[in-house]
Every structure is written in structure tokens, then in C-alpha cells.
Amino acid sequence: MMQEAGFIDITIGDPVDTFAEAGGAEKAAQFDVHGYSFLARRPSP
């Protein structure tokens, strides 16, 4: 979707277990939900 919107040079960081030991941990584990950092650019003309 980001590519379709026009972003380039998309980079995704390592997963972070952001819900570990929180109330939502069980549900997050059920669907393998993690936090990620994303980096992308708007193309130059």
C-alpha cells in the first residue's frame, strides 16, 4: 500500500514484542502481532 501511494526506499526494522506482559499479550501472540519501525521517502522530482 505504501508503494501504491508513491513511497520509495521502504525499509522495515526488526520486530519489537510491544505487548509482552501487557493485558493484550495473549491476543497479540495469537496473531503474532509485533511492533515495527518503517522508513520511506517521497520521491524527489
Added chain:
Amino acid sequence: MLRQRAIAMTAELLVDTELLRNQVREKYREVAVEPHRAFHFHTGRPLAVRLGYEPDGVDALPDRAVESFAGVGNPFSLRALQPGERVVDVGSGAGFDSFIAAGHVGPTGEVIGIDMTPEMLAKSRGTTEMLGLDHVTFREGFAEAIPVEDRWADVVISNGVINLCADKRAVFDEILRVLKPGGWLQFADIANGRPVPPDARADIDLWTG
């Protein structure tokens, strides 16, 4: 596969946009006014440590700037902001990431935080006044209609917000609009490694809880 799935977020609208906004607004009103109660996600300084924020930047902020932080990653981990950059924070909440950004870009830069929850805006604006920052402002608005002029920003940041928007493509279109050519989008969000059944994806209660 997981990374491809993270980028190829679904294009169809699964839930009613306004219904979802109201539910998200209510959830984050609670995070603003009762930050120390238990939520299904972590909050505050322990969360900032978990997500790898630089301790010096976090420790320098007052509790009211950090206690309602509810991000899911670190938008500064893949690229450091540069002095003088103009930054838009989409879904700024109580302002934690905006204040971290303000420290990175310095007084020659500028930060505009956007949020739709009145209690969060009141908190972030109060903190700005307390800290005496004149290069940070907060505006009421939606991620799908960012109240910033075209090509204003060098960088757009966001943290745990886009997954809560029904029309993600509209959000990315808006971010592209406010970025200068060559500008950076650096955000953090959640992605699932196993598919969520269609009935669960359409259950609005599961989006915020």
C-alpha cells in the same frame, strides 16, 4: 512474508470510519486522563525503555509528557532527525514523540502535532507551555485530513496510529501530500504475522481492545 504483509495492508474499509474514530477517541481520552490505569498495552516511561528510546531524551521530559505515551515502536530508530527539520507528528497524543522530535530538530526546526482527542490536545498544549517551547504546536485534525499545507514537512512521524485508521490508503496519501519531495516518512506500527479471520477484522471492538 511477514514484511510483505506489513506493507501490503488491506485496501478495503473493514469498519465504519466514524464509529472507529469515536471508539479510538474514547480509549485515548482514558489514556490522557487516567494514564496509570491498566490498559491492554503498555504506557509511559517503562514503555519508552522497552522501545529503545534514548534515556537522556526521555528523562529530560516531565511526567505529563511521558505518562500517556502509548506507542508501539520507535520512529527514530531507522533515521535520526536533523537540526532544522520541519516535522509533522500524525496522532501526537499527549505529545511524547513531538517533544522528543523537538529536542532533535532544535530551535531552528519546527514540530506540528496532529491529534483528534481533545484531552490529548489539552495535555500536549499544556506541556508545551510548561516547557516554554515556541517551535512546537498542536492542531486538532485527522490522519486522513492532515491540517498542514502541501509540501511543508521534511519528515512525518507517527507511532501506533495508522493501524487505528479505517482508510489507511487515505492516510498515506495525506502524508505524501504534506511531505516535501525527498522528505521522509518514519513511523512505527503493528503488523500481524498470522492472518486475522475476516469476522475478527470486522469486529470494531478488537481494533482498540
